[in-house]
């Protein structure tokens with residue numbers, strides 16, 4: 001039996017796309033930005049600036065020689081006031097560059113559109129732009145654009161499913177920047193050698209589907225795929241399967257089945273970057289939740305403190321009970337609003353009391369709903385038991401490492417068991433045991 005079945009499951013979560021008609025609006029320049037050196041999957045960057053240095057918009061301030069990395073650029077012009085460590089949302093430590101803005105927003109003289117003739121130059125330019133997956137994963141884009149089996153990759157899947165509740169920033173990209181998306185697609189087709197493109201959109205966004213079909217109707221190599229709006233249609237393996245029928249098995253990458261999956265805003269950035277040469281220095285994020293006075297889509301300089309972003313949204317209308325970076329299903333809780341906007345930050349949710357009910361776990365009633373809901377047909381309750389009894393061979397057998405922590409199993413469990421969290425811990429336990437071995 002394959003990992004992904006013919007009938008992919010998932011959960012019917014409420015969409016709460018309250019901000020879908022809110023145009024992306026740039027926030028005023030804050031007095032200070034705090035730019036993290038850890039904004040991508042892989043080792044963090046090393047700061048290239050020190051206290052007292054002057055920087056401009058687009059100045060490179062961090063880089064790394066590690067394979068899995070992407071450089072980091074200043075989002076403002078001003079003066080570096082500190083290079084120091086902060087505790088991240090996950091409890092680890094990372095370096096940040098703090099810059100006091102001068103209000104000028106002078107652009108670095110080195111910024112100019114890249115000159116690209118071939119695939120290696122395209123990959124080099126994408127790396128220089130600092131681009132990472134903007135849908136949340138933060139995977140460096142230049143690595144995706146340079147798969148080992150390049151000649152076998154024939155399909156680009158543009159992921160515009162945006163299945164997490166509340167988040168509408170990708171939807172706004174489609175409505176506001178369709179030409180950037182088309183330019184990004186054209187560049188990837190040309191330099192990576194792609195022959196077919198699938199744009200995946202959930203069917204709760206009919207205006208986006210209609211617009212994309214109208215704009216791509218003359219191009220037989222591009223298909224706009226309307227996906228049933230069941231969470232998590234935007235998960236990479238799920239989107240790839242739903243649009244191409246190709247199964248990405250355990251341990252495989254999309255390129256292993258000839259596919260590159262790229263988030264729609266990431267694709268739009270490529271189109272914009274090739275035209276302007278401005279690296280990734282701003283991020284559009286959906287700001288919503290019961291504690292936010294005026295929910296909206298905000299274009300923020302990378303490194304803006306969440307408190308400044310919230311102020312632009314009218315501040316808090318009550319004390320938030322929970323601050324989430326990302327969506328409610330897969331986002332990360334943050335402990336306070338001093339934390340900065342990151343490249344892969346697509347939402348900031350401030351939930352009030354009514355949105356943060358905590359339920360007590362009850363004994364499992366063996367209803368099987370968690371298995372039915374899992375897109376990968378894992379067995380979350382069995383994983384929980386194997387985790388609790390330290391049964392490493394069983395965790396391996398149950399393929400816990402496939403779990404993408406989508407939250408569907410916990411969402412549907414009538415006993416309110418915290419299965420997703422247990423899966424996360426079980427993955428760590430299995431990894432540690434494997435490393436020890």
Ligand code: SF4
Pocket residue numbers: 373374375376377378379380402403404405406407408409410419420423
């Ligand atoms: S969190 Fe993991 S086990 Fe639970 S439904 Fe998602 S993929 Fe399946």
Ligand code: SF4
Pocket residue numbers: 363364365366367368369370371380381412413414415416417419
């Ligand atoms: S959904 Fe909850 S109650 Fe039902 S089998 Fe899974 S863990 Fe048990």
